[in-house]
Amino acid sequence: MKIKAHKLFRTDDSQVAFKRSPNQSSGTIQPRFLVMHYTAGSSAESSISWLTNPMANASAHLVIGRDGSITQLVAFNRKAWHAGRSQWRGVKGLNSHSIGIELDNPGLLQGSAGNWRTTWGRLVPDNEVLVDSNGSGWHVYTEQQLEVARDVALTLVRHYGLEEIVGHKDIAPTRKNDPGAAFPMTTFQSLVDGRDSDDEExxxxxxxxxxxxxxxxxxxxxxxxxxxxxxxxxxxxxxxxxxxxxxxxxxxxxxxxxxxxxxxxxxxxxx
Ligand SMILES: [Zn+2]
Structure with missing residues (x-):
């Protein structure tokens, strides 16, 4: 993956799908952080449709589907509206300082073993549910989705010199749960650490x-x-x-x- 003019391209020079969201601020930002989210929606298509609808007052730079498909909604140097009221390491209002990636995932599930359901009632089979130490169920991410997300995150970290990868929950802990227990946050955080040590040595x-x-x-x-x-x-x-x-x-x-x-x-x- 590579970035040209703040848009995401594949290594073969083809641009990933770009569907501009009107839900962005004028002016430019210099991103320092990458914020990971889940959509809490039923499909990537429905989330893209919502995040490009002016009624939503919300957006993200990228949406990654369960099949690994990527759609960019906002250029990386523009302020998308994904973080809301938020704070991290003394920085307030993370929209002005971060890139936001939404992963298609219904998020925190309701019910229990044999009857895990999304908030809108769709049954999720037990083998697609990660149960955390509190007994809460989370729909797993697909391998394709995580593989693509990792590639994109590494590309963004290197291109923009991002300082840290965080979850929405980290920057808005009283309001948000995403990206949740099924997301391998430690692996993603190490993408930044790895870059630092490589560069030094x-x-x-x-x-x-x-x-x-x-x-x-x-x-x-x-x-x-x-x-x-x-x-x-x-x-x-x-x-x-x-x-x-x-x-x-x-x-x-x-x-x-x-x-x-x-x-x-x-x-x-x-x-
Ligand atoms: Zn979020």
Whole structure:
């Protein structure tokens, strides 16, 4: 995933579905945090429809469906209306300082084993329910949905240098439960920590103009749009295979961000 002009694109350069929500403020923001939500709705489509309806007075930057489909509703440098009255680390009104992602999920369930139901009465089978230590039931997220959400979160953290990933409940604990016990918050929080330690220990730069390739060898194609990387391009190393290094390009090259590929290890040096 990558970001261009505050819109989300796939690695193959195709933009994810964009359906602009009128529920946003004028002016721009510089996001510091990522806030995770669940929709508490019945489908991604119904949530997208509601969050783009002026009556809702609510929105989010992204909605991620249970099949992993992504819809962007607000550009990442615009203020979406997802957090409401909220506070975190001395910052009030998180809408002005954060990106919000809504995950399609009915949220906290009613009932008990054998009869878990959404707030609107739909039966949820026991094998799709996570029961927390208080005995509350939560509809599980799908693997596809979490995988996509993780990719997107990492892309946003890196692009905007986000400081922390939090849940809506963290910033509005008296009002909100989302994203709930079924969401792997610790895993997501570590995306930020991981980035910090990588950057401190392992920033390299190219010592010459250097081709970046799709695999570990000259038999693999170059990424034509960005090859050769200019001398002095900053990289972090993800993997090694003999003299080849799989790298994440930290600088923008020819307007491309978040490039990952292989370079010859002889022509890079630790900064
Ligand atoms: Zn929320």
């Amino acid at each position: 392992e920033v390299f730069e190219t010592t010459t103009a250097l081709n970046i390739r799709k695999g570990p060898g000259t038999e693999f194609d170059k990424f034509d749009e960005v090859s050769p990387l200019p001398k002095g391009t900053r990289l972090s190393i993800l993997d090694s295979q003999s003299v080849w290094r799989r790298v994440d390009v930290l600088d923008m090259v020819n307007n491309e961000m978040d490039i990952v590929g292989w370079v010859h290890g002889r022509y890079i040096a630790r900064i």
